[in-house]
Amino acid sequence: MKGKTIRAKRFIAHPDFNNDTLDKDIAVIWLEKPMKLKKTVKPILLPEHSERLPKVGTFLTVSGWGVIDSKGNATPAEELRSVQLPLLSKQVCKNCYPELELTDSVFCAGYFLGGRGASFQDSGGPVVYNGKQYGVVSLGGDIDEFPLSPNIFSSVPKLRGFIRRNMGKVFNNTLKE
Known part of the structure; x- marks a missing residue:
């Protein structure tokens, strides 16, 4: 199944993002046109600010269109892929x-x-557990610099205020400003 491309019209990066520590590595992207919501296209639930991450050892689902090999093979995957971590x-x-x-x-x-x-x-891809997005991929797949290390993710519960202040709302099955 191939994805649909919709251009971005606005990119709102967290104003306190720190590239050295990856602190607050998150952004909200506004699309040029609304997405029609349907069975295969739905908004994801966000955990409340007070919700904690699941317990250590719990498997989370990470998905994305990233490439398999960073060494010259920079073509995105043709199908959305996911992994349990x-x-x-x-x-x-x-x-x-x-x-x-x-x-x-x-x-x-x-x-x-x-x-x-x-x-x-x-x-920028999602990290999902139990139908809620708990994270966003921050450092993933850097096989040259960190070949044997786990991935780093931005915590949605910790950054939920920024997300809510900058996102749209759903009306009549369409996501709008």
């Missing part, structure tokens, strides 16, 4: 990335030996 503790995440100052707005999931995870160019 276990949620890791904050301490394990910090041990995997000692050079990064990881804040409360990020979490890690994945494996230490590589092979499975968010792909190169999957950044």
Whole structure:
């Protein structure tokens, strides 16, 4: 099944995004035209700000159109792909990335030996658990710089206020400003 392309008309990055720490690595994108909602196209539920991430070890679903190989094969996947990744503790995440100052707005999931995870160019893709989007891909598939490390994700519960302030509303099965 191929995806439909809709151009973006507005890109709202978090004003406090820090590229060195990946803190608040999230944006809201407004589409040029509304998406028609149907059985295969639906808005995702967001967890409440007070909701915590699931317990460590819980499998989360990460999906995206990213490429399989970052070494010269930069063609997006033809079909949407997904992978199940276990949620890791904050301490394990910090041990995997000692050079990064990881804040409360990020979490890690994945494996230490590589092979499975968010792909190169999957950044911005959803991390879903139990029908709610708990995260956004921040660092995924960088096999050159972090070949054996899990992925880093921005936490939707921690950044929900920014998302809600900058998103549209659903009217008559159409997402509008």
